[in-house]
Amino acid sequence: MDSGFVARAQATLAEDTSVVPEFWQSKYKDEAARNWDKFYNRNTTNFFKDRHWTDREFEELRPGYAFSEQRPVLLEIGCGVGNFIWPVVERNPDVFVYACDFSPRAVGFVTANERYNADRCRAFVCDITKDRLAETIPPHSVDLVSAIFVLSALPPEKQAAAVANIAEILKPGGRVLIRDYGVYDLAQLRFKPGHKLEDNLYVRQDGTLSYYFSTDRLQELFVGHAGLVEMENDYTLKRLVNVKKDIDADRVFVQAKFQAPLDTRSLEQAMEGTRVD
Numbered sequence: 432m433d434s435g436f437v438a439r440a441q442a443t444l445a446e447d448t449s450v451v452p453e454f455w456q457s458k459y460k461d462e463a464a465r466n467w468d469k470f471y472n473r474n475t476t477n478f479f480k481d482r483h484w485t486d487r488e489f490e491e492l493r494p495g496y497a498f499s500e501q502r503p504v505l506l507e508i509g510c511g512v513g514n515f516i517w518p519v520v521e522r523n524p525d526v527f528v529y530a531c532d533f534s535p536r537a538v539g540f541v542t543a544n545e546r547y548n549a550d551r552c553r554a555f556v557c558d559i560t561k562d563r564l565a566e567t568i569p570p571h572s573v574d575l576v577s578a579i580f581v582l583s584a585l586p587p588e589k590q591a592a593a594v595a596n597i598a599e600i601l602k603p604g605g606r607v608l609i610r611d612y613g614v615y616d617l618a619q620l621r622f623k624p625g626h627k628l629e630d631n632l633y634v635r636q637d638g639t640l641s642y643y644f645s646t647d648r649l650q651e652l653f654v655g656h657a658g659l660v661e662m663e664n665d666y667t668l669k670r671l672v673n674v675k676k677d678i679d680a681d682r683v684f685v686q687a688k689f690q691a692p693l694d695t696r697s698l699e700q701a702m703e704g705t706r707v708d
């Protein structure tokens with residue numbers, strides 16, 4: 432990122448010295464699933480649009496990409512109502528898609544969708560920070576895990592457990608595809624005082640959490656804690672101009688790809704101590 436942009440963003444963030452009181456911090460964290468469930472109760476399937484751009488950003492999602500000799504298996508964590516999975520299912524007739532979310536209502540919208548076909552999909556309720564994915568999905572059986580704007584919903588102290596959980600079901604050589612909010616994103620800079628829990632972690636008006644990632648933090652989680660190999664880990668900036676709302680600023684995203692080593696023993700050694708029980 433441009434050093435002038437970073438300096439201005441850091442100056443803006445430094446102005447907000449308040450933090451949310453401990454009681455409320457615990458409440459937002461403890462009630463995260465409930466708050467997302469309410470979000471889907473209010474917005475049903477109308478909030479996010481189907482994500483048709485994903486195959487432009489990740490070659491693994493293009494039809495015919497040979498990421499597996501057998502039927503390729505993908506797991507979408509934090510699937511919401513399925514906006515990521517439907518274009519993938521439509522484009523790739525061979526792929527089998529697991530999709531999980533900790534909001535029962537969101538999972539209900541996925542299974543009720545006319546595009547849901549039990550021969551090709553399995554959606555289930557799971558809190559990726561505490562429910563073991565390997566209870567539902569055989570260990571080391573998944574080619575691709577997609578994490579699209581979901582890791583940012585987790586408080587930092589729960590992120591390593593979620594990553595270890597994912598690593599356990601990845602095939603040797605399997606990949607995690609990540610797109611999420613980056614540090615100094617417009618949304619982070621626009622939080623008013625009273626929303627910050629700690630550096631880079633905020634609560635939105637509706638009680639859901641939003642963490643803003645640095646590429647270093649992603650590396651620490653996926654390489655440092657989980658023993659995966661970094662293939663891509665960058666910031667993506669998109670200029671957003673809206674004259675009516677007086678906005679001329681940058682959206683900052685992180686886009687990353689990490690691969691499980693071909694030797695699963697090294698993965699298991701790296702994960703010792705961070706596994707979800």
Ligand SMILES: C[S@@+](CC[C@H](N)C(=O)[O-])C[C@H]1O[C@@H](n2cnc3c(N)ncnc32)[C@H](O)[C@@H]1O
Binds near residue numbers: 585
């Ligand atoms: C911004 S939405 C993204 C939905 C979807 N990935 C997409 O691309 O449209 C984040 C989703 O993560 C889910 N989520 C947040 N924390 C979770 C957790 N600990 N376990 C499982 N799902 C979680 C929320 O319920 C929500 O559906």
